[in-house]
Amino acid sequence: MIKVLPESKGNILVLGAAGKLTDQDYKDVLIPRLESIIREHGKARLLLDMGDEFHGWTTAALWDDAHFGLSHRNDFDKMGVIGGPKWVEWGLKIAELVISGEIRSFSSSEREEALRWINA
DSSP, X not given: OEEEOTTOBTTEEEEEEEEEEOHHHIIIIIHHHHHHHHHHHSSEEEEXXXXXXXXXXXXXXXXXXXXXXXXXXXXXXXXXXXXXOHHHHHHHHHHHHXXXXXXXXXXXXXXXXXXXXXXX
C-alpha cells in the first residue's frame, strides 16, 4: 500500500509505503501524482518513506517503477528513500546511473533531515 503524506506540496511528493507495493499502487497513486507534478512544475521531488511494515514490490510494480523511471529520467530534481531494507540502497545506486536528479537514502531515524533535504 502506498499513500500520499501531508508533507506533499507543489513539486514535492512524499509517500508512505507499507506491505508490498503493487501495480495498482503505481497506477492509482504514484504515477498519476508524479505525472501531474511534472506537467505542472517541470520536475518532481519524490521522497518515499518505507516504514517498518514495508515488504518490497510485486513483479508488476517493479516493472512500473523501472518503466516510469526510465521514461522520466530527466524529470526529477531529487529522489529519496527513508528506511527500508538494505537492498533498497543498492537499488538507489543503480538509479543514480539513470536518473539525472540527486538521489539519497536516509535511515528511519533521519526522517526530519530527509524532509529538510527534499524541501531545500
